[in-house]
């Protein structure tokens with residue numbers, strides 16, 4: 001597998017604005033620059049920590065993500081979105097390519113395209129999100145991220161890149177179905193892609209689904225319990241991967257581990273925030289939800305432990 005870009009960096013200057021917009025545009029510009037610098041610096045530290053990771057699969061997965069981020073988006077290449085959703089600058093397009101040989105010997109090429117934007121959009125309290133099916137689009141929200149550290153900013157980028165990698169693998173599997181290739185299945189059985197196979201977590205998914213059914217009775221999340229449970233397993237993977245990377249950075253710098261704990265409440269709150277579901281924070285604090293979180297704790301902890309083992313400790 002290799003990655004390439006299909007178009008050059010798009011670096012048109014921002015349009016000058018008048019009056020109030022000029023001031024907010026100046027501030028937006030400052031935040032764009034700051035977040036780009038934070039992620040760039042954080043990625044350097046993250047890369048230095050790669051040899052500290054205990055398993056080859058982890059190292060390769062992190063190398064894949066950091067190289068994509070550094071080659072195509074940071075410090076240059078990322079797109080910019082202004083407060084009212086307008087794209088000020090298009091993102092460079094990174095294309096992950098996988099050459100595959102079909103059963104009949106014919107050669108095919110799978111492609112997954114990725115774009116990444118720094119976004120000033122208002123109305124979100126989240127730090128980042130990923131959108132995608134047959135392509136991926138990542139947004140990193142500057143109004144939250146400009147307040148964080150290089151490590152914090154890079155963590156958010158890696159979290160969203162984890163969702164991107166899952167989307168890419170799902171897209172690849174779907175595509176494989178259309179060409180009936182065996183080479184692709186072999187590729188998925190190798191590291192680091194094998195890590196993305198969460199079929200071994202069916203039991204955990206089942207346990208979470210029971211809690212998800214309870215949660216959906218008290219929280220207005222527009223999902224079915226099974227879908228929510230599956231999505232929470234991926235969420236736990238993304239969370240745990242970033243924790244493992246953060247621990248490696250802490251070992252390298254002999255500093256503290258910064259990642260927050262993995263309580264069910266935190267987990268659901270972050271998830272609700274990331275997916276921008278309209279759930280009032282009061283509802284998360286209400287007794288009904290708190291009781292469910294309590295009931296979930298041992299299953300969520302068991303899932304976290306299992307994912308750490310799956311990732312190689």
Ligand SMILES: [Zn+2]
Pocket residue numbers: 159163235238274
């Ligand atoms: Zn997430």
